[in-house]
Amino acid sequence: MRRLAVSLAGLTAVAIAVSGFAPGPSAAEPPAPVDAGPSYYSFKLPVGVTVADLVRDGYDITHGHASRPTLVATPAEVDQLRDRGVVVGKTGSVYQPVVRATSDAAGTTYYGGYHTAAGHEQHNAAVTAAHPALVKLYDIGDSWKKAKGQGGHDIQALCITKRTTGDCALDSTGQKPKLVLHSQIHAREIATGEIAYRWIDLLVTSYGKDPEITSLLDTRELWVIPIANPDGVDVVASNPDEPVLQRKNLDNARGGCPVSDAGVDLNRNSSFQWNVREGEPCDETYPGTMAMSEPETVAVQGLLDKIFRDTKGGVTEPAAAGTTGIFLTLHSFGNDILAPYAYTGTAAPDRAALVALGKKMGALNGYPVSTGGGGVGYLAPGTTDDWLYGTRGVPSYTFEIGPDSGSCGGFFPAYSCFSNTLWPAQKPALLYAARAAGAPYGKLP
Numbered sequence: 001m002r003r004l005a006v007s008l009a010g011l012t013a014v015a016i017a018v019s020g021f022a023p024g025p026s027a028a029e030p031p032a033p034v035d036a037g038p039s040y041y042s043f044k045l046p047v048g049v050t051v052a053d054l055v056r057d058g059y060d061i062t063h064g065h066a067s068r069p070t071l072v073a074t075p076a077e078v079d080q081l082r083d084r085g086v087v088v089g090k091t092g093s094v095y096q097p098v099v100r101a102t103s104d105a106a107g108t109t110y111y112g113g114y115h116t117a118a119g120h121e122q123h124n125a126a127v128t129a130a131h132p133a134l135v136k137l138y139d140i141g142d143s144w145k146k147a148k149g150q151g152g153h154d155i156q157a158l159c160i161t162k163r164t165t166g167d168c169a170l171d172s173t174g175q176k177p178k179l180v181l182h183s184q185i186h187a188r189e190i191a192t193g194e195i196a197y198r199w200i201d202l203l204v205t206s207y208g209k210d211p212e213i214t215s216l217l218d219t220r221e222l223w224v225i226p227i228a229n230p231d232g233v234d235v236v237a238s239n240p241d242e243p244v245l246q247r248k249n250l251d252n253a254r255g256g257c258p259v260s261d262a263g264v265d266l267n268r269n270s271s272f273q274w275n276v277r278e279g280e281p282c283d284e285t286y287p288g289t290m291a292m293s294e295p296e297t298v299a300v301q302g303l304l305d306k307i308f309r310d311t312k313g314g315v316t317e318p319a320a321a322g323t324t325g326i327f328l329t330l331h332s333f334g335n336d337i338l339a340p341y342a343y344t345g346t347a348a349p350d351r352a353a354l355v356a357l358g359k360k361m362g363a364l365n366g367y368p369v370s371t372g373g374g375g376v377g378y379l380a381p382g383t384t385d386d387w388l389y390g391t392r393g394v395p396s397y398t399f400e401i402g403p404d405s406g407s408c409g410g411f412f413p414a415y416s417c418f419s420n421t422l423w424p425a426q427k428p429a430l431l432y433a434a435r436a437a438g439a440p441y442g443k444l445p
């Protein structure tokens with residue numbers, strides 16, 4: 001949300017009329033029902049105004065897909081943009097009608113079934129207790145609030161495998177290739193944590209029953225970081241019917257930002273190609289005061305640093321022969337697979353192999369593969385996947401889950417859509433990635 005606008009918290013008390021599509025701006029349209037909340041918009045800029053200008057002015061522009069950047073704005077913000085000559089057309093509503101789940105009342109779910117950070121933690125503990133031979137649970141570090149003694153959370157990671165001696169060690173001596181699934185680093189991208197939750201359940205309940213999954217657990221370490229930004233998820237879930245659009249962590253040390261605009265973008269905070277020019281403290285892509293300034297980044301990067309061998313040369317050198325493992329970081333939205341590099345339009349040294357593997361996964365979830373800043377139309381320095389590929393050579397991908405809008409799209413898809421379409425679409429791609437992790441640069445399965 002634009003930082004000069006009324007904070008979202010102030011708006012949530014207003015009844016939001018959930019409308020369907022209202023395509024195209026038209027001065028002749030009858031007055032819409034009162035709807036002070038945010039919606040998704042496509043936009044066309046007048047000559048002399050760039051997307052970067054609007055981002056600098058605090059507008060929330062999200063790059064779901066290269067050709068279709070999406071504006072998330074309130075009607076007041078839309079009026080301001082129209083005054084500047086921007087042509088703005090509503091493409092969809094941020095919020096979908098909610099069918100409340102009984103677990104919502106207990107605080108373990110929100111928005112009809114999505115799990116809160118506490119819900120994930122209960123789940124992680126429960127599956128670890130129920131499947132001790134398959135699951136090892138790690139506390140890999142603290143959230144920003146926990147590091148500051150303000151409550152907060154541990155960042156949790158699970159290693160799922162049929163454990164034998166040496167498996168799931170916090171070093172790179174393990175013999176089984178690793179797939180790491182990393183979710184909800186951007187708190188408002190709520191389908192991503194839920195995919196991790198279902199993935200965990202699928203793996204632990206299928207061992208010994210499903211031959212393919214049994215074989216995967218016998219031969220792979222399947223690591224999951226279900227919630228990389230739990231403080232942010234607390235904010236998102238604080239309004240269970242109309243989740244808050246919090247993207248970043250809650251580091252408000254460089255204060256003065258309204259609700260949902262504070263924090264550091266953890267996906268611009270890695271120690272690879274970190275770039276101070278990514279934004280001001282209230283911007284959605286604020287990279288922090290320095291690379292790895294945030295405890296959440298330290299936790300995730302610290303884990304990956306331990307479990308993957310450091311065999312790659314410099315930025316422009318290809319991955320070492322025999323590199324194993326795959327890293328998937330889940331985001332929303334755009335129905336895309338993005339392969340490194342994100343920080344530059346220059347092709348990654350392993351571009352052809354990264355695209356080939358990406359296309360195999362894309363054939364299963366229906367997503368096209370784009371590479372790098374050149375491929376997606378914007379540059380993103382300091383991302384988690386660039387860091388892991390750039391320093392370790394592990395094939396690393398961003399999945400942009402879900403369409404740009406509609407009841408199954410955007411940041412907050414209806415939970416029924418999650419169960420009926422979003423999760424079923426990703427499941428085969430994740431299983432494929434687990435298989436391919438054995439020789440991701442070799443002959444692909």
Ligand SMILES: [Zn+2]
Pocket residue numbers: 186189267330331332
């Ligand atoms: Zn994201």
